[in-house]
Amino acid sequence: MTLAAFLAIYFVNLAAAISPGPAVLLAVRTSLREGFARGVWLAIGIGLGACVWALAALFGLALLFKIAPALLSVLKVAGAGYLFYLAVKMWRHAPEPLDTRMDETTSARSNLGLVWQGIAAQLANPKPAVFFGTIFLTFIPPDAALWAYGVILFIVFFNDAAWNVIVARIFSLDHARRVYLGLKTFIDRFFGGLLGLLGLKLALS
Template sequence: MTLAALIAIYFVHLAAAMSPGPAVLLAARTSLREGLARGMWLSVGIGLGACVWAVAALFGLAILFKLAPALLWVMKAVGASYLLYLAYKMWKHAPDPMQSDLPQTARQRGRAGLVWLGIVTQLANPKPALFFGTVFLTFVPPDAPVWAYGVILGIVFFNDAGWNVVVSRVFSLERTRQVYLNLKTVLDRVFGALLAALGLKLALT
């Protein structure tokens, strides 16, 4: 396992982590509503969820998906249903005052709850297993030492959690939050519509 291969994995995965998706969208909304600290705990969960998919790919889940496409379809259907449920709750409660909003808010969730929400949101999309399977087949030799897999998991967690912390920081800025408070109903429905679109895309592709 060479340093060049690890660097390649880092940048390829960083690009994937930075692409807009349900986890990034939820990190943005959580930090807007609840502040940076809550967004960071959610980001930890997102990073852990990415590591779960990476480990699954290491054990051949991507190959299993190719051999049994129905399994991938079922997982995508379940994940899409979860994302559509979150989108429905966002849209429905968009006009509500801040204090009576979704049950997913940090007001009702502790740190562990936020971490769990991040993990579940990340696991709602099974496509990363295919991504990691491709990356490992391309860059990781079959005889790679155990430490190399540990480094790769560290890269995965750092990229996913780190990028979502950056997103949380941007959306927790006071100016950004003031814009959100002034346009809460509109923005919550935009977030809901985007999340619904991502859920439908997951189900149909």
């Protein structure tokens, strides 16, 4: 795989990790209520959960591509459509305030319990399943070497874990939280535009 291919995977996965969803909201709530350190443990679990979806996509659907090569073209079209959908959704809802309301959870969780909660939040969320089953795979050559899979899994873990660590840092500090919320419209529309461009590239490739 080329550096350009790895960079494309990095940015499309980063955009998916940043897009608001149950895992990000859980990171927001945890850091608001329990502090930064607890949010970091949760972020590690979120990153590991993303790797589970990535592994399932890499080793499960890669076999299907060999059996039915036309499936890759179908997935490209579906992936491009999903990217456009996410782009429009992020752009339209960018000015809206971030809703941090979530159900109550037990306050006696251990650090390991927070890791498991992060994994469970990812596995119960259909968004990464759709992303890794469609968009993610179309950026990976069917003949990618085994070492490349390791690099890709590291990218997935780093993006999801690091972003949610940033979220935990932001929402554990009053001043930083206010600054972030003030820039939310710009940030969401920037990544919405990036998703749209990636969708166009995917559709034309």
